[in-house]
Amino acid sequence: MRVSRRRFLTLAGATTASVTMVSPLEAFYARVAKGEVSRGAGFGPLRPKLPLNASELTNTVLGDLSQEPLLALPPGFRYRALSITGQNMSDGSKVPAGHDGMAAFPGPNNTILLVRNHELSTSLPDSYNYPVSGANRYSTAALGGTTTLVVGRNRQLVKDFVSLAGTRTNCAGGPTPWGSWISCEETFSTTTNASSTIVKHGYNFEVYANANSGIVNPIPLKDMGRFSHEAIAVDPKTGYIYETEDRGDSCFYRFVPRVVEEGKKAKQLQLGDLQQGGTLYALKVKGAENFTLNTTNNPNLPVPSKGGQPGRIKVGQQLEVEWVKIDNPDPDFTDNSDTANSLGKPESIRGQAQSQGAAIFFRGEGAFYGNGKIYFVATQAGTPAFNNARGNGQVWEYNPRKETLKLLVEASSAGDLLDEPDNVVVAPFGDLILCEDGGGEQYLVGVNKQGKLYQFAKNVLFANSTDATLKDQFADNEFAGACFSPDGKTMFVNIQTPGITFAIWGPWTGN
DSSP states (O other), X not given: OOTTOOOOOOOOOOSOTTOOOHHHHHHHHHHHHTTOOOBOOTTOOOEEEOOTTGGGOSSBTTBOOTTOOOEEEOTTOEEEEEEETTSBOTTSSBOOSOEEEEEEEEOGGGOEEEEEEEOOOSOOOGGGOOOOOOSSOSOSSOOEEXXXXXXXXTSXXXXXXXXXXXXXXXXXEEEOTTSEEEEEEBOOOEEEOTTSOEEEOOOEEEEEOOTTOOSOOOOOOGGGOSSBEEEEEEOTTTOOEEEEEOSTTBOOEEEEEHHHHTTOOGGGOOTTGGGGXXXXXXXXXXXXXXXXXXXXXXXXXXXXXXXXXXXXXXXXXXXXXXEEEOSOSSOSOSSOOHHHHTTTXXXXXXXXXXXXXXXXXXXXXXXXXXXXXXXXXXXXXXXXXXXOSSBOOEEEEEETTTTEEEEEEEOOTTOOSOOOEEEEEEOTTSOEEEEEOSSSSOEEEEEOTTSOEEEEEEEOTTTTOSOHXXXXXXXXXXXXXXXXXXXXXXXXXXXTTTTEEEEEESOGGGX
16 A cells, blocks of 8 residues: 555445435534544454355456455455456357446346446457457447346346447446436547548447347437546436536536426436437536636645645535536537637537536546435545645535535545545445545445444455566456445445456445
8 A cells, every 4th residue: 555545535426316315424524524534343344255156266367266365345244256357248248348337227037237337448458358349339449338237136147248339438327217327438539430430439328227138229328418427317306417527627517308308207207318319507606607616725726637725615615506508518629729719619518618607626526316416526626635736535515406516525635544436326224335446455435324434345356466467457456336236235346457346245234
């Protein structure tokens, strides 16, 4: 672990709207306000464990893993390694690399459906060349997409197959109330198809959670915007979809589907409705032009791509907001270049938003709906960490009923339990589970109802290996895609590289 390891607490990402989050959020907020971030007992001390199906892991892309602990877990918890990069899939292809965002849905005959992103671009190393394969591709040059896993009641893999192919850098996304996964491309780029056709990237794609879907028709949801997407969260009461953007000068967006604009009730939304388009908006703080919510009042860090100092916005301070309309959701430019300006208007979506005074956030990442609110993360905003220009992160709470924005958490540089979380889920028992994506050792970190932090799981793959190459490539890799089964008994989570999906279960009520 690095001595200067940057750690902070952020709260984001629930796949279940019914989870009550007031207790952990408010308890943590109160502790932060007092300068108290306490360690909780959690579920007990972590110990390296072999997966329950270790005997099946003798022949993997990493060699024989049958005697290799992959996770450290508390007493009473067990796990299976369900899907490892390079293994054979039911559709005849190989499990792709780059496991990332994921969500769980109810399947037929008491099965569980997992729809999983693969954050892959256009090239992979020869020694680790496992793209998302299959026909019906959005682009023949792009290697990303999604796979769907069918998991049985015994937490064993029943079936797996490619469900979206030919997209690029599929990072996070989010589930919808109508049973689909929105997969987000975290890029603004183009590829060239085999037919020499230029294909634009930077869109969202909808994947139906279905045990027999096969590869879905890859239709870019262009009205949701072309930008470096990270995550989405759906407000089931309105049908509005909120989107984060992973850039240093990002905005926070709201997409209103056309079927909602035309008066159709949100609960009637179904697969395919988003293809009818809609209107994109960006958040603006009332009375403030280009309110830079990440630089606060540090005169030495005046640009949006830096961190900030506490003071300009107080934790708990509430701001009134409004929304500005994006006229062109499908731009050809990601920045406001001279070429774009020659067209007579800022061409990037951010440019259009910020020309109307939209608020600026430093790296919007996780987002979720819960307790009637939308929570989202500005992952490197706030107080600079250990003399680094980047901050450790902020968590914002948007109240769609009151049209207000509140800074829920601004992390200090002295935290010691969490390092740059990315994907986050609220557990059925009320705790928050966060996936680390920072330097050094990687944990799943929980926040209990008293606002205390605890480490629930640790990536220990090759932690003690004498093979320097293996250790350099695969140890200390990020967790991603944490989610819970519909019955709340099983947590699913990924390690991104080498790409392993886990099912974890145990005495959840013992915390």
